[in-house]
Amino acid sequence: MHLHVFNSQGDIYLQRRPDWKDIQPGKWDTACGGHIDFGENPEQALAREVYEELGIPSCAYMPTRLGMYVFESVTERELVYINTTIYDGSINPSAEELNGGRFWSKQELEENFGKGVFTPNFEEEYKNWLL
DSSP states (O other), X not given: OEEEEEOTTSOEEEEXXXXXXXXXXXXXXXXXXXXXXXXXXXXXXXXXXXXXXXXXXXXXXXXXXXXXXXXXXXXXXXXXXXXXXXXXXOOOOOTTTOSOEEEEOHHHHHHHTTTTSBOHHHHHHIIIIIO
């Protein structure tokens, strides 16, 4: 599942994937993404991942599910639940899981699409679900 975090100005927060990741190292990606553990439902997994990756407790934001789709690449195939929220509080990206993060304006995104800056999955989601 994925959570797209917007601030009240309409900017979107992206995480930078660490260089040691096997898949899409060093690229900017959805604010939070993760897998559902055995016994969890999508909402529980989202709350766990958002707290682990961004340090945001579940009581601090209200996610809205936009939909779901199957993402498939050469290395993986997964069912993705797409969620979004507006959040203006503190974000503390996990040093163990991420290489930082920041908010991007719509103009910054558009200037960098198709240049290998973002993961293909994020670009596809943004264009298909968030515009």
